[in-house]
Amino acid sequence: ETGVTQSPTHLIKTRGQQVTLRCSSQSGHNTVSWYQQALGQGPQFIFQYYREEENGRGNFPPRFSGLQFPNYSSELNVNALELDDSALYLCASSRDNSGNTIYFGEGSWLTVV
Amino acid sequence: GESVGLHLPTLSVQEGDNSIINCAYSNSASDYFIWYKQESGKGPQFIIDIRSNMDKRQGQRVTVLLNKTVKHLSLQIAATQPGDSAVYFCAETYSGSARQLTFGSGTQLTVLP
Numbered sequence: 001e002t003g004v005t006q007s008p009t010h011l012i013k014t015r016g017q018q019v020t021l022r023c024s025s026q027s028g029h030n031t032v033s034w035y036q037q038a039l040g041q042g043p044q045f046i047f048q049y050y051r052e053e054e055n056g057r058g059n060f061p062p063r064f065s066g067l068q069f070p071n072y073s074s075e076l077n078v079n080a081l082e083l084d085d086s087a088l089y090l091c092a093s094s095r096d097n098s099g100n101t102i103y104f105g106e107g108s109w110l111t112v113v
Numbered sequence: 114g115e116s117v118g119l120h121l122p123t124l125s126v127q128e129g130d131n132s133i134i135n136c137a138y139s140n141s142a143s144d145y146f147i148w149y150k151q152e153s154g155k156g157p158q159f160i161i162d163i164r165s166n167m168d169k170r171q172g173q174r175v176t177v178l179l180n181k182t183v184k185h186l187s188l189q190i191a192a193t194q195p196g197d198s199a200v201y202f203c204a205e206t207y208s209g210s211a212r213q214l215t216f217g218s219g220t221q222l223t224v225l226p
Contacts (some may be wrong), residue, residue, distance in 0.1 A: 102147065
């Protein structure tokens, strides 16, 4: 149990639709990162939020966007869904972005049909 | 370490034997390394971490070795148990990267009875 909770756990969307995934970070953690994990591969960094500001971004198009709220929970939004967006989306939290232990949630499985 | 496709390296060990999982990392600037265990359908679970100013770190039944000269990391699991069966990922990060994790390709560990 890492204290990082994600919702929903599974969902199915149609190509072209939009999706919002949610994450509650571990208590006391102000840094949240999002990762995409395709089947059989390692997680790929999407972006990070630190104290409500985007603090780094991986190689993902602008239709991937996010938010962090004052309580440090976070949302990942994906617009204009494509079939290749089907993946496990993971949220990770840490006490700050300076190298403290990073804990992952169980993820949200997204299937785009 | 770049993630590879669907064919994960595999390691099969007898229950009770020791396991050694290897990882080559890619960035000489990386200064913090983490091993994660991922069971099917779940998020990555933190096992152990090590910073670049150390060569070895021990936890409960696990040891991580770091060789910065050849950019190599290994995870040793003592007295491997059936519950250790999972995919194991190494991840690297550095202080100028917003602490984004770059994951290796993963190794599927199977413990035989």
